[in-house]
Amino acid sequence: MRLSSIALVAATFTAAAGLCLLTAVFAVNVIQDNSKIGVRQALDREGLHWAEVEADGLRVFLTGEAPTEAVRFKALSIAGTVVDAARIIDTMDVTETKRLAAPTFSIEILRNDNGISLIGLVPAETDRDALAQKLASMAGGAEVTDLLESADHPMPDGWKASVDFAVRSLQSLDRAKVSVRANQVDIRAISDSGDAKRRLETDLSRAAPRGLRLSLDISAPRPVITPFTLRFLIQDGIARFDACSADTEAARDRILRAATRAGLEGKASCTIGLGVPSPNWAVAAEQAIDAVATLGSGAVTFADADITLVATEGTDQRLFDRTVGELENALPDVFSLNAMLPQPEQVPAGGTPEFVATLSPEGLLQLRGRVSDELSRATAESFARARFGSDSIYVGARIDETLPRDWPVRVLTALEALSKLSNGAVIVEPDMLRISGNTGNSEASAEISRLLVDKLGDAERFEIDVTYQEKLDPIAGIPTPEECEAEINDILTTQKINFEPGSATPDSTARGIIDDIAEILKACGDIRMEIGGHTDSQGRDEMNQQLSQSRAQAVLNALRERRVLTANITATGYGEAEPVADNATEEGREANRRIEFKLIRPEPTPETETTLESVEDPTEDVSDADAESEEGSNDE
Incomplete structure (x- = not known):
């Protein structure tokens, strides 16, 4: 009895324990499910659908890949509002941060009389100290201000070549802003004159590395034109300007449009300058040009506000x-008109007197014809020697005391006009002055017109037939670096720079060769070039390298003695490393002992190669020619 009671009690406790355990398991499952559902719903409300929620008992696991660390922390915070933060197990990952794109590196270099300043962002590996030192050396003691920032990113292709070119360009720019990017340089500068502007544009364009995008905006102060001159004529059915001046771009365009209506063909230039006598200059010029067109031939000359209209002999009197x-009534105030219709003149019994001066391409000047007296002849000869050189004058003029009183002035003016040509002739007659020839100055016709009007008056009759030839232009006629390299290689193909045996002293035969090379380099200007020294294979490698370096340096020193610009010319010794012939024979060793001149060309980057492939390269034929000339030099 007692035993059964004990068994009953034990069974009761066992049943109760089982029921409690069952209740606890059920409670945990309910909490687990509610926690999972609650956290899931909270995350979905915030749009965090990437997060995965798992529950294991009282613990809540967050998994998935968060886009950023901030978003991951946000998911944890939201889950903590639903369940105790101590129950949350964070197993989330964060997407790897993408590598930041490299910034656009650029430098703005500003130079003026106060110094040089640098502003911009450069790669960390840029040697800023070396850059500042280069700029300081050309600043002449002025301050160099470095305001650059740097970023630790790889140096982009073409960056170093762009910076080097920008620094070199500042050597010839006193007032400029130079903007530098990889493979691109933009230059805005002020020059002293129109000629200086043309020279800068030519020099900088030639010096730019291949593949570099160069933008030039160089301005020059407007010249003061005295007298303010315009000369338009129609002769033998051909319309042209001997001189054209304007005060603004709008005035220039208006004048050129009027000339085009009058029959002018092709491109014409009109100098924009200071000194205009009236704001109505373009109006008066247009009206005068229209008048010449109405007459069908003739010439109109402006000298400040004085206008001379000369019709062609034989023009109908009523039309004239x-x-x-009509022109007199239409002209704006200030302008005065002098119109002439030449009448046929009887030729004097002794013929029309004339003075003739001819200038040959070689520089020989001949003076022939008539002069007023001995003093006039001596004055003309003295003036000619001062203008053209004392060793190139031939005087064959005779004295004629019947010449007009203004004859000596006309002769001297004619010689001064001739001095503006490379070669040509000038003829002085009592009522006409004719000048013709060739020049390398595109403004020569305008300068001669202003000279004649200034010295002889606006009523003077003259004819100008001057041809501009680019090959005579001291700026446009400068050979390209490739042409310079080819000319030097042509010399070295037939001649050789030799040295005293075992030394770096050029022998007597080398002096003439170096003289010829120096003349070429003087005409070429400041170009980047390498003088390479080479030896045969006899002797030790180290000694051969040193000897070749000394010989290349000796040639460079010899060029400096001849006053050649050598700032961008380097000397490099290659020793026996680059033979062009077999060192086993005497002929081969002789060929390998040589001096070579080569242009320094930047290595093209993949970016520039892509650019060059997409654009027709105008230097392709030149490069091929350079390769052939180098082969010719190597065959020496």
Whole structure:
């Protein structure tokens, strides 16, 4: 009895324990499910659908890949509002941060009389100290301000070549802003004159590395034109300007449009300058050009506010009178008109007197014809020697005391006009002055017109037939670096720079060769070039390298003695490393002992190669020619 009671009690406790355990398991499952559902719903409300929620008993696991660390922390915070933060197990990952794109590196270099400043962002590996030192050396003691920032990113292709070119360009720019990017340099500068502007544009364009995008905006102060001159004529059915001046771009365009209506063909230039006598200059010029067109031939000359209209001999008198009358009534105030219709003149019994001066391409000047007296002849000869050189004058003029009183002035003016040509002739007659020839100055016709008007008056009759030839232009005629390299290699193909045996002293035969090379380099200007020294294989490698370096340096020193610009010319010794012939034979060793001149060309980067492939390269034929000339030099 007692035993059964004990068994009953034990069974009761066992049942109760089982029921409690079952209740606890059920409670945990309910909490687990509620926690999972609650956290899931909270995350979904915030749009965090990437997060995965798992529950294991009282613990809540967050998994998935968060886009950023901030978003991961946000998911943890939201889950903590639903369940105790101590129950949350964070197993989330964060997407690997993408590598930041490299910034656009650029430098703005500003130079003026106060110094040089640098502003911009450069790669960390840029040697800023070396850059500042280069700029300081050309600043002449002025301050160099470095305001650059740096970023630890790889140096982009073409960056170093762009910076080097920008620094070199500042050597010839006193007032400039130079903007530098990889493979691109933009230069804005102020020059002292129109000629200086043209020279800078030519020099910088030639010096730019291949593949570099170069933008030039170089301005020059407007010249003061005295007298303010315009000369338009129609002769033998051909319209042209001997001189054209304007005060603004709008005035220039208006004048050129009027000339085009009058029959002018092709491109014409009109100098924009200071000194205009009236704001109505373009109006008066247009009206005068229209009058010449109405007459069909003739010439109109402006000298400040004085206008001279000369019709062609034989022009209908009524047409001339009507045209001149209309022009006089239409001209703006200030301008005065002098119109002439030449009448046929009888030729004197002794013929028309004349003075003739001819200038040959070689520089020989001959003076022939008539002069007023002995003093006039001596004055003309003295003036000619001062203008053209004392060793190149031949005087064959005779004295004629019947010449007009203004004859000596006309002769001297004619010689001064001739001095503006490379070669040509000038003829002085009592009522006409004719000048013709060739020049390398595109403004020569305008300068001669202003000279004649200034010295002889606006009523003077003259004819100008001057041809501009680019090969005579001291700026446009500068050979390209490739042409310079080819010319030097042509010399070295037939001649050789030899040295005293075992030394770096050029022998007597080398001096003439170096003289010829120096003349070429003087004409070429400042170009980047390498003088390479080479030896045969006899002797030790180290000694051969040193000897070749000394010989290349000796040639460079010899060029400096001849006053060649050598700032961008380097000397490099290659020793026996680059033979062009077999060192086993005497002929081969002789060929390997040589001096070579080569242009320094930047290595093209993949970016520039892509650019060059997409654009037709105008230097392709030149490069091929350079390769052939180098082969010719190596065959020496």
